[in-house]
Amino acid sequence: xxxxxxxxxxxxxxxxxxxxxxxxxxxxxxxxxxxxxxxxxxxxxxxxxxxxxxxxxxxxxxxxxxxxxxxxxxxxxxxxxxxxxxxxxxxxxxxxxxxxxxxxxxxxxxxxxxxxxxxxxxxxxxxxxxxxxxxxxxxxxxxxxxxxxxxxxxxxxxxxxxxxxxxxxxxxxxxxxxxxxxxxxxxxxxxxxxxxxxxxxxxxxxxxxxxxxxxxxxxxxxxxxxxxxxxxxxxxxxxxxxxxxxxxxxxxxxxxxxxxxxxxxxxxxxxxx
Amino acid sequence: xxxxxxxxxxxxxxxxxxxxxxxxxxxxxxxxxxxxxxxxxxxxxxxxxxxxxxxxxxxxxxxxxxxxxxxxxxxxxxxxxxxxxxxxxxxxxxxxxxxxxxxxxxxxxxxxxxxxxxxxxxxxxxxxxxxxxxxxxxxxxxxxxxxxxxxxxxxxxxxxxxxxxxxxxxxxxxxxxxxxxxxxxxxxxxxxxxxxxxxxxxxxxxxxxxxxxxxxxxxxxxxxxxxxxxxxxxxxxxxxxxxxxxxxxxxxxxxxxxxxxxxxxxxxxxxxx
Amino acid sequence: xxxxxxxxxxxxxxxxxxxxxxxxxxxxxxxxxxxxxxxxxxxxxxxxxxxxxxxxxxxxxxxxxxxxxxxxxxxxxxxxxxxxxxxxxxxxxxxxxxxxxxxxxxxxxxxxxxxxxxxxxxxxxxxxxxxxxxxxxxxxxxxxxxxxxxxxxxxxxxxxxxxxxxxxxxxxxxxxxxxxxxxxxxxxxxxxxxxxxxxxxxxxxxxxxxxxxxxxxxxxxxxxxxxxxxxxxxxxxxxxxxxxxxxxxxxxxxxxxxxxxxxxxxxxxxxxx
Numbered sequence: 027x028x029x030x031x032x033x034x035x036x037x038x039x040x041x042x043x044x045x046x047x048x049x050x051x052x053x054x055x056x057x058x059x060x061x062x063x064x065x066x067x068x069x070x071x072x073x074x075x076x077x078x079x080x081x082x083x084x085x086x087x088x089x090x091x092x093x094x095x096x097x098x099x100x101x102x103x104x105x106x107x108x109x110x111x112x113x114x115x116x117x118x119x120x121x122x123x124x125x126x127x128x129x130x131x132x133x134x135x136x137x138x139x140x141x142x143x144x145x146x147x148x149x150x151x152x153x154x155x156x157x158x159x160x161x162x163x164x165x166x167x168x169x170x171x172x173x174x175x176x177x178x179x180x181x182x183x184x185x186x187x188x189x190x191x192x193x194x195x196x197x198x199x200x201x202x203x204x205x206x207x208x209x210x211x212x213x214x215x216x217x218x219x220x221x222x223x224x225x226x227x228x229x230x231x232x233x234x235x236x237x238x239x240x241x242x243x244x245x246x247x248x249x250x251x252x253x254x255x256x257x258x259x260x261x262x263x264x265x266x267x268x269x270x271x272x273x274x275x276x277x278x279x280x281x282x283x284x285x286x287x288x289x290x291x292x293x294x295x296x297x298x299x
Numbered sequence: 300x301x302x303x304x305x306x307x308x309x310x311x312x313x314x315x316x317x318x319x320x321x322x323x324x325x326x327x328x329x330x331x332x333x334x335x336x337x338x339x340x341x342x343x344x345x346x347x348x349x350x351x352x353x354x355x356x357x358x359x360x361x362x363x364x365x366x367x368x369x370x371x372x373x374x375x376x377x378x379x380x381x382x383x384x385x386x387x388x389x390x391x392x393x394x395x396x397x398x399x400x401x402x403x404x405x406x407x408x409x410x411x412x413x414x415x416x417x418x419x420x421x422x423x424x425x426x427x428x429x430x431x432x433x434x435x436x437x438x439x440x441x442x443x444x445x446x447x448x449x450x451x452x453x454x455x456x457x458x459x460x461x462x463x464x465x466x467x468x469x470x471x472x473x474x475x476x477x478x479x480x481x482x483x484x485x486x487x488x489x490x491x492x493x494x495x496x497x498x499x500x501x502x503x504x505x506x507x508x509x510x511x512x513x514x515x516x517x518x519x520x521x522x523x524x525x526x527x528x529x530x531x532x533x534x535x536x537x538x539x540x541x542x543x544x545x546x547x548x549x550x551x552x553x554x555x556x557x558x559x560x561x562x563x564x565x566x567x568x569x570x571x572x
Numbered sequence: 573x574x575x576x577x578x579x580x581x582x583x584x585x586x587x588x589x590x591x592x593x594x595x596x597x598x599x600x601x602x603x604x605x606x607x608x609x610x611x612x613x614x615x616x617x618x619x620x621x622x623x624x625x626x627x628x629x630x631x632x633x634x635x636x637x638x639x640x641x642x643x644x645x646x647x648x649x650x651x652x653x654x655x656x657x658x659x660x661x662x663x664x665x666x667x668x669x670x671x672x673x674x675x676x677x678x679x680x681x682x683x684x685x686x687x688x689x690x691x692x693x694x695x696x697x698x699x700x701x702x703x704x705x706x707x708x709x710x711x712x713x714x715x716x717x718x719x720x721x722x723x724x725x726x727x728x729x730x731x732x733x734x735x736x737x738x739x740x741x742x743x744x745x746x747x748x749x750x751x752x753x754x755x756x757x758x759x760x761x762x763x764x765x766x767x768x769x770x771x772x773x774x775x776x777x778x779x780x781x782x783x784x785x786x787x788x789x790x791x792x793x794x795x796x797x798x799x800x801x802x803x804x805x806x807x808x809x810x811x812x813x814x815x816x817x818x819x820x821x822x823x824x825x826x827x828x829x830x831x832x833x834x835x836x837x838x839x840x841x842x843x844x845x
Contacts, residue, residue, distance in 0.1 A: 041707045048321040048594040049328055049340045055595055055768035060817055065768065066665065066707035067595045070638040073669035080668060080707065092343040092367070094638070119339065122353060123346035161314045161339035161353065220556070222328035222338065264814050268537050270556025271333055272549035276818035283766070283816025321594040322601055322613045365616040365640065392612065395626060396619035434587045434612035434626065493829070495601035495611065541810050543829025544606055545822035 028294050029287030031239045031249035036062035040082035040237035043106070044230060045069045045099050047089025047118065050223025053275065054085075054230040060283040061253070063234035069095045074102040083111050083237030085230050086137075088129055089118035089162070096129055103137035112140040112236035112243065116229040119162045120144065121151035134189060140236055141247050143194040143229050146170055146178075153185045163219070170199045179208045179299050192247050196228060200255070202248045209248040211296040213255020215262050220271045221278070228254045231282070248296065256293035257281035301567050302560030304512045304522035309335035313355035313510035316379070317503060318342045318372050320362025320391065323496025326548065327358075327503040333556040334526070336507035342368045347375040356384050356510030358503050359410075361402055362391035362435070369402055376410035385413040385509035385516065389502040392435045393417065394424035407462060413509055414520050416467040416502050419443055419451075426458045436492070443472045452481045452572050465520050469501060473528070475521045482521040484569040486528020488535050493544045494551070501527045504555070521569065529566035530554035574840050575833030577785045577795035582608035586628035586783035589652070590776060591615045591645050593635025593664065596769025599821065600631075600776040606829040607799070609780035615641045620648040629657050629783030631776050632683075634675055635664035635708070642675055649683035658686040658782035658789065662775040665708045666690065667697030680735060686782055687793050689740040689775050692716055692724075699731045709765070716745045725754045725845050738793050742774060746801070748794045755794040757842040759801020761808050766817045767824070774800045777828070794842065802839035803827035 041064045046054055051067060058065040068077040071094070078084050084106040086099045106113045115137075117130035130152055134142070142152065145164035150156075160166075170178040179201060186193040186205035194202045200211040218224045232250035239246035261277030269277075313336045319327055324340060331338040341350040344367070351357050357379040359372045379386045388410075390403035403425055407415070415425065418437035433439075443451040452474060459466040459478035467475045473484040491497045505523035512519035534550030542550075587610045592600055597613060604611040614623040617640070624630050630652040632645045652659045661683075663676035676698055680688070688698065691710035696702075706712075716724040725747060732739040732751035740748045746757040764770045778796035785792035807823030815823075 047340070049324050051595050052325060052598060052768060056817055056821065059766050059768055064707055064709055066668070067593070067636055068665070068669070069636060070671060072639070073671040076669040076671070077665075077707075090340055090342060093345070119341070119350075122339070123341070123349040125343060125346040125349070161337055161350075163337055220332050222325060222332055260814075268533075268550070268553060268557065270553030271329055272552035272556075275329065276549065276822065277814070279818035280814060280816030283818075284814065320613070322597050325598060363613055363615060366618070392614070392623075395612070396614070396622040398616060398619040398622070434610055434623075436610055493605050495598060495605055541806075541823070541826060541830065543826030544602055545825035545829075548602065549822065 027291050028245065028249035028252055029291035031235050031246045032253060032285065032290050033287045034238040035234050038238040039063055040234055041066060042083050042085055042230065042233050042237060043068065043078045043081040043102065044085045045095060045102060046085060046087035046226060049089060050226040053223050054226050056279050057227040057282060058230045058234055060279050061231055061234050069098045071098045071101055074098040075105040078102040078106045079109060083233045084113045085233040086114065086133065087116040087118055087226055087229055088126055089226060091129055099133060100136055103133060107138050112233060113137060114141045114143060114229055114233045115139045116226060117142065117144050117148045117152060120148040122161055127151055139191045140243060141192040141194055141232060142189060143232060145225065146195050146197055149185060149193060149195050153188065164197055170195065170197050170201060179210065183208055192244055194247055194251060196225060196251060200251045202251055204244045208299045209296050210299055211248065211251050211255060213252050213295050214258045217262065217274060218258045221275045252294035252296060253282060253285060253290055256290060257285065259293065300564050301518065301522035301525055302564035304508050304519045305526060305558065305563050306560045307511040308507050311511040312336055313507055314339060315356050315358060315503065315506050315510060316341065316351045316354040316375065317358045318368060318375060319358060319360035319499060322362060323499040326496050327499050329552050330500040330555060331503045331507055333552050334504055334507050342371045344371045344374055347371040348378040351375040351379045352382060356506040357386045358506040359387065359406065360389040360391055360499055360502055361399055362499060364402055372406060373409055376406060380411050385506060386410060387414045387416060387502055387506045388412045389499060390415065390417045390421045390425060393421040395434055400424055412464045413516060414465040414467055414505060415462060416505060418498065419468050419470055422458060422466060422468050426461065437470055443468065443470050443474060452483065456481055465517055467520055467524060469498060469524060473524045475524055477517045481572045482569050483572055484521065484524050484528060486525050486568050487531045490535065490547060491531045494548045525567035525569060526555060526558060526563055529563060530558065573837050574791065574795035574798055575837035577781050577792045578799060578831065578836050579833045580784040581780050584784040585609055586780055587612060588629050588631055588776065588779050588783060589614065589624045589627040589648065590631045591641060591648060592631060592633035592772060595635060596772040599769050600772050602825050603773040603828060604776045604780055606825050607777055607780050615644045617644045617647055620644040621651040624648040624652045625655060629779045630659045631779040632660065632679065633662040633664055633772055633775055634672055635772060637675055645679060646682055649679060653684050658779060659683060660687045660689060660775055660779045661685045662772060663688065663690050663694045663698060666694040668707055673697055685737045686789060687738040687740055687778060688735060689778060691771065692741050692743055695731060695739060695741050699734065710743055716741065716743050716747060725756065729754055738790055740793055740797060742771060742797060746797045748797055750790045754845045755842050756845055757794065757797050757801060759798050759841050760804045763820060764804045767821045798840035798842060799828060799831060799836055802836060803831065805839065
């Protein structure tokens with residue numbers, strides 16, 4: 027059950043190393059704390075390997091990459107993988123610039139990622155499928171829908187096979203696959219897209235779930251996606267008429283803080299294909 | 300009507316490239332989302348030009364500048380201007396250090412800005428008028444007031460003429476001029492100054508308004524200033540006794556999220572001189 | 573009385589220069605504004621000395637240090653000390669990496685700090701006492717408790733003597749000493765540890781208190797610790813059932829915003845040893 031994965035995060039309280047963007051970093055840290063894990067942000071190449079060594083998982087996010095931090099991503103990623111830590115890539119904006127696409131591909135080439143999590147346009151770009159991006163947002167015409175679901179599930183399974191890791195494509199419908207099976211998740215709300223960094227927050231949350239559940243990483247990744255979606259639904263239920271995306275941001279983090287295994291199991295809306 | 304400018308942002312949903320400081324960047328992103336636009340933050344010189352090319356407007360803010368990001372500002376600013384995108388400069392702390400003043404002046408020399416938006420001390424510094432700053436805040440003795448309004452309007456008109464762009468001086472009374480006419484805006488509340496980054500948020504918001512209203516940029520700039528001020532008033536109305544500047548920050552972003560054209564037109568308090 | 577120290581911050585409104593991490597910087601800025609001071613963040617070496625010269629205090633935090641910002645810390649720290657400004661060091665993660673430990677020790681060697689404020693594991697690392705860290709959090713077995721309080725007070729006094737500055741060790745029980753006497757403070761709540769950056773916020777707040785109270789710096793440091801703890805208690809009292817660490821973060825900053833001298837004096841729970 028997915029709830030057990032959340033319970034394990036609260037029991038294990040893993041320490042998560044994040045090399046991430048400066049836009050959403052505070053929310054990522056608070057989201058990691060909300061689920062029961064601890065964050066540390068460190069992006070200097072002088073300490074990247076040492077810091078990741080004392081942690082239990084590594085979250086790499088290229089949202090505001092630069093040449094200095096990319097070197098740290100490579101160093102930390104290789105070391106974390108050598109130590110058997112889960113390593114997640116959030117290829118923010120892959121497809122929006124050559125630097126982002128090339129950096130993501132280079133990281134994938136050098137580091138055996140546990141999970142690559144992005145929106146559908148980013149993942150299509152990495153898979154070499156013709157795509158377009160809208161900055162850091164998915165292009166609308168790429169969106170996974172009930173109409174193209176079979177095709178999308180196949181694409182995610184094939185991409186997982188291609189990159190030999192779990193692929194998590196998040197959007198209106200979320201898909202999480204290890205190439206063999208695919209979780210199809212229908213939690214969440216469209217208004218989550220009006221908050222900056224819900225994707226980044228999910229990547230931090232997922233790394234914590236992966237670190238605390240080494241024996242069932244696919245299930246852990248799916249559980250994190252469901253937890254985020256359920257938090258989006260729970261948070262929305264508490265919205266007042268005058269609330270907007272700033273209040274919603276806080277309410278979602280708070281919903282994870284107050285979530286327990288039973289609430290996650292009850293709220294998770296998924297099927298396995 | 301100013302409300303139409305907001306409506307156009309929601310219809311056009313422009314993508315705004317921000318090279319901005321790491322202090323207030325999250326609030327800038329959420330403010331841009333609140334008004335109906337989309338933000339992307341990217342400050343690496345390797346991608347600055349490419350990212351700005353896929354966007355509809357560029358917001359340059361020197362709040363935590365360094366030599367690396369200043370190069371990216373120059374590259375992105377020239378490219379955006381070449382493409383006819385609106386480009387805004389927020390000269391945070393101009394006058395507080397030689398580096399900030401020189402950088403702002405150099406950017407103005409190299410890039411044909413659409414708008415320069417700052418507090419009165421920053422704009423006086425750029426205009427070469429004797430001024431002083433209090434860090435990133437305006438000096439009290441520079442403040443625009445009813446007593447010195449005629450003189451202040453003249454100064455802003457002349458500065459717009461000098462720099463061949465729209466000048467927006469914000470404070471207790473806001474002035475927005477293209478050299479010929481000047482909007483005098485009396486929205487907002489003094490408590491907005493107790494939140495970090497309301498100026499930065501306004502610059503992001505204004506860039507979105509400029510991008511969605513290419514045919515009436517002066518009106519768009521004034522509409523953004525009024526929208527921010529009305530949000531400050533609306534947000535304040537929802538304050539509870541225990542609330543402070545953190546709650547106020549959220550309530551202001553939420554007020555923009557919930558604002559429509561009618562509310563902006565009704566709330567805007569301005570005259571044209 | 574400690575309340576007088578807060579009152580002085582509101583009267584003097586000191587300008588505080590922060591060279592701090594990008595994770596919690598926005599909350600640090602809003603906390604400094606909440607107490608009545610003004611923040612400026614500037615980490616470029618070209619302007620570090622000039623910016624600190626126009627300020628009234630300097631807060632150095634190594635939470636996301638890199639080689640570029642470390643040089644700025646050294647430049648600004650020496651200049652601020654030369655000018656007689658209070659300079660605070662927050663050695664985030666000292667002990668978690670060689671770079672952090674070495675940087676903190678080098679800063680201490682080069683700059684006559686007014687206060688070093690950290691968790692117990694960080695301060696033990698700097699004092700050369702065998703310790704371990706849990707990333708940026710204190711190791712549980714290092715925690716100051718009623719059982720080991722005498723020993724902990726002695727340690728903090730000796731460390732203050734060793735480094736010739738005020739040492740503030742914060743945790744469940746907070747200790748603030750200038751080597752001769754030691755404030756033992758029991759304000760706050762354990763849930764504060766589930767918010768990212770409460771330590772960073774306290775360092776910013778404390779620098780403001782130090783700047784506004786040049787004649788009683790030990791008392792000012794203790795007053796800041798009490799103010800933060802009282803805010804943690806006040807904020808908690810307003811928590812709703814659906815609230816979590818995101819709401820709590822806002823409520824704490826708001827509690828400082830609404831705090832006055834009387835409330836601080838009434839709420840402060842401390843003894844002097």
